[in-house]
Amino acid sequence: MIDDSVRDKGLVLLGCGKMGSAMLAGWLAGGLPATSVWVNDPHPSDWLLGTGVHVNQPLPAHPAVVLIAVKPQQMADALPTLQALGNGDTLFLSIAAGITIGRYQDILGAQTPIVRAMPNTPAAIGQGITALIGNANVTATQLETAEGLLQAVGQTVRLETEDQIDAVTALSGGGPAYVFHLIETLAAAGEAVGLPPDMAMTLAKVTVAGSGQLAIQSPETPTQLRINVTSPKGTTLAALNVLMDEESGFPALVPKAIKAARDRSAELASGA
Ligand SMILES: NC(=O)C1=CN([C@@H]2O[C@H](COP(=O)(O)OP(=O)(O)OC[C@H]3O[C@@H](n4cnc5c(N)ncnc54)[C@H](OP(=O)(O)O)[C@@H]3O)[C@@H](O)[C@H]2O)C=CC1
Numbered sequence: 001m002i003d004d005s006v007r008d009k010g011l012v013l014l015g016c017g018k019m020g021s022a023m024l025a026g027w028l029a030g031g032l033p034a035t036s037v038w039v040n041d042p043h044p045s046d047w048l049l050g051t052g053v054h055v056n057q058p059l060p061a062h063p064a065v066v067l068i069a070v071k072p073q074q075m076a077d078a079l080p081t082l083q084a085l086g087n088g089d090t091l092f093l094s095i096a097a098g099i100t101i102g103r104y105q106d107i108l109g110a111q112t113p114i115v116r117a118m119p120n121t122p123a124a125i126g127q128g129i130t131a132l133i134g135n136a137n138v139t140a141t142q143l144e145t146a147e148g149l150l151q152a153v154g155q156t157v158r159l160e161t162e163d164q165i166d167a168v169t170a171l172s173g174g175g176p177a178y179v180f181h182l183i184e185t186l187a188a189a190g191e192a193v194g195l196p197p198d199m200a201m202t203l204a205k206v207t208v209a210g211s212g213q214l215a216i217q218s219p220e221t222p223t224q225l226r227i228n229v230t231s232p233k234g235t236t237l238a239a240l241n242v243l244m245d246e247e248s249g250f251p252a253l254v255p256k257a258i259k260a261a262r263d264r265s266a267e268l269a270s271g272a
């Protein structure tokens with residue numbers, strides 16, 4: 001639930017592109033008044049301008065939370081504009097990949113309360129998942145405020161160490177893109193074996209969505225759910241023999257992809 005302090009003292013978004021908009025859409029749909037939100041973004045979208053939030057207007061003196069939602073490469077220009085809010089009661093909630101708490105402290109001040117989080121775009125429909133960790137300046141109440149905002153757009157998990165966030169970024173932060181690519185690939189493959197494009201896309205989307213829901217709702221493991229589909233000597237087995245090949249299938253490809261994303265996240269953290 002979104003904390004009253006956010007409604008009363010205000011929420012500032014630094015950057016409102018794809019991820020900032022996804023989260024803001026969820027918060028507004030969940031009842032956060034538009035008048036409690038201030039957004040700084042050089043090129044506000046038509047959607048944003050239509051929400052009724054304050055766009056590129058003077059900020060409240062002591063907002064409850066600042067959401068940092070610019071790209072890592074934009075941080076050096078964007079963050080110093082909010083330096084005056086550092087070292088105080090305003091909680092900075094960062095969703096940027098690869099920018100460490102230490103780097104925020106260097107710019108905003110060592111006493112600044114900072115929560116680093118990694119959400120994903122299904123937040124736009126309340127189905128996101130976000131991992132978070134705070135620095136020592138974050139009070140228990142502020143951590144609950146951050147978690148309340150993030151739970152208003154999905155589930156949350158608390159991290160034990162900050163460096164775990166590189167792996168989270170690789171798995172669930174970018175994960176929706178991998179799944180969307182799976183949908184694209186399934187639909188194209190359906191077309192290639194004779195289905196009309198629209199039908200192939202509908203079959204692919206609903207299959208992925210339904211399977212995801214079944215994996216969440218069923219008491220059975222994903223492994224058992226896979227076995228349930230796979231008849232002996234049947235059609236699924238013919239496909240899985242390709243997809244589960246240790247040399248060329250998912251077991252070879254997926255870990256390689258996740259490691260590449262994890263390594264890139266760590267690289268961003270070192271300033272590359
Ligand atoms: N997209 C995703 O699925 C996820 C993204 N993230 C993280 O979220 C952050 C944002 O990513 P994403 O939304 O995809 O990127 P976008 O480029 O869509 O959003 C960034 C926004 O910030 C604006 N901006 C640029 N400079 C400034 C500035 N100086 N002050 C204020 N706003 C500025 C950009 O404007 P303009 O376009 O005009 O430059 C843009 O609207 C990144 O750090 C990313 O790592 C985390 C999890 C998932």
Ligand SMILES: O=C(O)[C@@H]1CCC=N1
Nearest residue numbers: 097169170173174175
């Ligand atoms: O691609 C990126 O760097 C960001 C982080 C996770 C999802 N998008």
